[in-house]
Amino acid sequence: MFVRWSAAIAAIAFLSGPALAQAGKPTDPQIAHIAYTAGVIDINAAKQALKKARSKDVKAFAQDMVRDHEAVNKQALALVKKLHVTPEDNDTSRTLSKQASDKLAALDKLNGAAFDKAYVENEVAYHKTVNSALETQLIPAASNAELKGLLQTGLKIFQGHEQHAEHVAAELK
Amino acid sequence: MKPGRLPAIVLAIVFLSMVVPAHAATLQIVMENLVISPAEVSAKVGDTIEWVNKDVFAHTATAKNGDFDVTLPPKKSATFVVKKAGTVDYYCRYHPNMKATLKIEP
Numbered sequence: 001m002f003v004r005w006s007a008a009i010a011a012i013a014f015l016s017g018p019a020l021a022q023a024g025k026p027t028d029p030q031i032a033h034i035a036y037t038a039g040v041i042d043i044n045a046a047k048q049a050l051k052k053a054r055s056k057d058v059k060a061f062a063q064d065m066v067r068d069h070e071a072v073n074k075q076a077l078a079l080v081k082k083l084h085v086t087p088e089d090n091d092t093s094r095t096l097s098k099q100a101s102d103k104l105a106a107l108d109k110l111n112g113a114a115f116d117k118a119y120v121e122n123e124v125a126y127h128k129t130v131n132s133a134l135e136t137q138l139i140p141a142a143s144n145a146e147l148k149g150l151l152q153t154g155l156k157i158f159q160g161h162e163q164h165a166e167h168v169a170a171e172l173k
Numbered sequence: 174m175k176p177g178r179l180p181a182i183v184l185a186i187v188f189l190s191m192v193v194p195a196h197a198a199t200l201q202i203v204m205e206n207l208v209i210s211p212a213e214v215s216a217k218v219g220d221t222i223e224w225v226n227k228d229v230f231a232h233t234a235t236a237k238n239g240d241f242d243v244t245l246p247p248k249k250s251a252t253f254v255v256k257k258a259g260t261v262d263y264y265c266r267y268h269p270n271m272k273a274t275l276k277i278e279p
Contacts, residue, residue, distance in 0.1 A: 064267050071229045156207035160268025
């Protein structure tokens with residue numbers, strides 16, 4: 001019995017210690033920051049596309065991305081305010097932002113049909129990455145029920161965008 | 174009101190109730206959290222479908238066969254009167270993972 005208790009206490013101490021955060025499970029303030037950053041990245045990509053894209057379908061898609069991601073982020077801001085949570089910058093957000101600015105620079109060098117194709121292909125890939133992160137990491141890690149709910153709505157929106165981007169990509173070919 | 178008007182109004186009411194089919198109904202379909210419910214609705218030709226968008230996102234109800242393409246701004250509703258029989262699959266153009274079916278009887 002004594003041995004079992006010690007083991008249980010050791011396990012609790014381990015789980016509640018900083019080891020958990022370091023093991024990669026993000027906290028709610030970090031999750032809020034990652035989700036918001038992911039939205040801002042897609043809005044910036046869409047704004048670049050609105051300036052550079054040639055195809056009408058690609059422009060319309062970019063317009064949809066701005067509208068939806070702004071709506072999601074507006075909800076996210078309202079929720080963190082209500083919950084008194086301050087979004088916290090973290091390695092995942094920083095990595096996402098760095099990759100996004102590299103991608104913006106690369107896309108900036110392209111024009112016309114080449115830009116359209118590269119933008120839409122990146123949108124498919126980007127939404128796939130974000131959806132997988134939402135499904136496997138962020139949603140399971142979120143502890144607040146309302147935050148979890150918003151992430152679940154976000155996942156459905158982004159899955160819709162992924163399919164929409166795939167349709168646009170297929171039509172460009 | 175002039176006395177001569179009353180018969181005309183009565184006639185108009187009688188006439189209107191004859192041309193509007195008695196069975197025409199309005200069926201409400203809700204879009205909320207990117208889900209269309211009910212996902213399957215049975216209607217009759219002449220019925221009105223009312224889509225209610227409860228999301229903060231814009232949606233559409235777009236028939237795969239091209240019969241209708243209804244735009245639903247955030248928190249708004251829109252209607253469509255079904256004109257021909259058949260099973261129509263429709264989806265949201267902005268979020269093609271939102272899918273549903275209308276079964277329209279003659």
